[in-house]
Amino acid sequence: MSDNGSNGTGFIGASLKRKEDARFLTGRGRYTDDINLPGQLYAHLLRSTVAHANLGSVDTSAAEAAPGVHAVFTGPDMEGVGGVPTGWLIHSKDGSPMVEPAHPAMAIGKVRHVGEIVAIVVAETRDQAREAAALIDVDYQDLPAVASLEAARADGAPLVWDEADGNLCYDWEVGDRAAAEAAIDGAAHTVSIDVVNQRLVPNAIEPRAAIGNFDPTTGEYTLYTTSQNPHLIRLLLGAFVLGLPEHKLRIVAPDVGGGFGSKIPHYAEEAILTWTAGQLARPVKWTSDRSEAFVSDTQGRDHISTATLGLDEDGKFVGLKVSTQANLGAYLSTFATCVPTYLYGILFAGPYTTPAIYCEVEGVFTNTVPVDALRGAGRPEATYLLERLVDKAAAATGIDRVDIRRRNFIREFPYQTPVALQYDQGDYDATLDLALEASDWDGFEARRNEAAGRGKLRGIGISTFIEACGIAPSAVVGSLGARAGLYEVGSVRVHPTGSVSVFTGTHSHGQGHETTFAQIVAETLGVDFEAVDVVHGDTNAIPFGMGTYGSRSLAVGGTAIYNAVQKVIAKGKKIAAHLLEASEEDIEFADGNFTVAGTDRSKSIGEVALTAYVPHNYPEGLEPGLEETAFYDPLNFTFPAGTHVAEVEVDPETGEVELVAVTGADDVGRIINPMIVNGQLHGGLAHGIGQALLEHCEYDDEGQLVTGSYMNYTMPRAGDLPNFNINHNTTHCTHNPLGVKGVGEVGSIGVPPAVINAVVDALSPLGVTHIEMPATSQRVWQAIQAAQAQD
Amino acid sequence: MPAVTMTVNGVSRSADVEGRTLLVDFLREQLALTGTHVGCDTSQCGACVVHMNGQSVKSCTCLAVDADGADVTTIEGLANGADLHPMQEAFREHHGLQCGFCTPGMVMSAIDLVNRNPSPSEGEVRHWLDGNFCRCTGYHNIVKAVMAGADAMGGGS
């Protein structure tokens, strides 16, 4: 076996076409809303139309009498059922635990954001349920709302939660404040920046859906749900909300049409649908429409930050201090509290040797939809701030933008950052060099001049970044407040005739696990790619795993599968040794064959498998069967890294920004399927470009969502994006056997600052030094006008 | 309730529908053709695109009664047994899909483009797909797939 874990059969590293595509391309995918159960009823969820109100009477009598209606339930009906839990306990600077308010599945007494669930109506048809819901008379007694960070933290602001003074959930810190401040005080240069990282709506194209079912004869509940992590949902729903034992609760996350973080959380809808199915002993289905998704899917980002960087005479970073306010929304979603803390503050070393770093974060309640993970989750916010600051530092010191980055790169590994993380491996110069070459950085001035001849302002921007993925070592996250372990599981079942079923706790909702994991197994077990199928998504079929998020599936889940294969091989060696009348130590395994070392005597994996299931001639004391499970708890995060370059042209008359080129040079660790990896990079880049140029989730002062549909929330369309120039320079992760790091979030982390740095570069001749995201034509035009007015 | 009759994927189908029933709901709920998806309620995402009388339409934006007498093709009707339509094959070959949710609408829309414009430029493909959202792929491979699919179709289906 080579050092990369391969047997040389060539499946690892090949752009094999995806196994999942045949069903998706022919309309045979099976998404939650495609499933219909016998006797199924339909639910409509009545949602609050106001952001903050005392709930007076909720009169459901007319709805209950409406045609086809089976039941109407409101919050008090579910009283006694547990609240929706949050997955991470954060402690404030003073050691006190965060404020953790109750989160009833349906509103009791108060509503705290537009879209909060007030009632469920269950009827024979979807239309009947919706029409009946319109008959519910809710007495909203309006309260003043706080819809933004500024409003929520203002003196005397109305409180979202009485127990949260100043609407503060926590006031967290990481790093050494005194050291960072001393370094900045003594620095030759200091630069500061204020940045907003705007709120985004995840917008997976498949809306969420759920079907609850209850079998009174067995007492078993089943929930079909659009989730990235079915076992996590089973744990939270069973143990914390409904109080159901695991063996009576089955969660199925079938084909899921994109997640991007918004399908991680355990949602109130999952609890309500499951509970309602139990009340009625009938299957009950709910499918969100898009308007509903805008006010009920968790949203992402939403930070305001101020930061200062100190540099010495040579442009070396000596100290960094960051203060951030993070909007958590009205309730604490599953990972809401850790995203702006342990997935954010610990990223501030980036690829740089800054010796003293301090970051403090206020987690703030507002009367808005809860915020949770969104592609990158915390790491895009950190990278954006840092890379904008580095560009500002270059401008302030007169050092070239590329040079200042290079002067500060980490080059010795392992590297212990001042903010908890220890990087195992990387080569930041290599990805930088690659990006400069691939983007023809040196030829840019000619392109700028050419554009100027056409009346356009052309700019180029760069970001160099790391990310922490492969989430995460359980003991480490546990010590930081996580309420779950973050290991993963894989089972490898070799069937009697040598085909293989693989069971993974991760969940594929676009990532292509059915293909990538099959490649790993085919290669390491020496069987045909076609002989391997991957099973995921059904808690009755798979062992207990934690699901897919944080670019963890390959690094953690793939390693679990790899380890399970090693166990299969180890057992196979015993069987082969017996059959070949050799000692186990003399058996070598390669290309699917167990061979007595130095001879041509061998048994294939198929022969060994058949023997394991027909154990007539079999090692004494060895269990029959050939099926192994491995749980893998990672030793560290993985650290993908890279350089992204963006090139834009701005029309100074209109402020319109055209993104003309995007170049990525990425180190995502060992690549199993280049086609899939590049697809993940493309998708992440589009998401990051959407943030930089187009997307903005806005509320008005009353907490009404202004951008509540695709009419006014600007999704990236094909015409908004260029082709992407993707390049790789690979270093292997040192602490997992496959050497893999993770790729799903790279684009959304790395590219936003590159785009904004390019826009600022384009506008810098006019005196513009910063522009907030999204850099819409209106905003750019205003920045140009403001800069010109100052002249 | 009005009765409708239409040819769906080559088979004549008749049913009683409510006047307000959308074509997409008729296909998904009454005919169990769940390959056509619903991604929005403002006629923007294109997950629901089917062909009516050979042209792409957003099936969330027309009523089932509007399709009375029409010839409707959905994603389920494209392949010939195990042989994928060249556009389906091109999406597979060029990794033009990830989660697969936008895919049926993308493929149906792309075929209509090629029927109208046998060898579209990259810019024309991007412009045509304005009404089809994909959150997964960044469109890069979709555009590649559509151009390859156009080639393979030899200009129109």
Ligand code: FES
């Ligand atoms: S469902 Fe979105 S356009 Fe038809």
Ligand code: FES
């Ligand atoms: S493949 Fe997921 S939305 Fe396009």
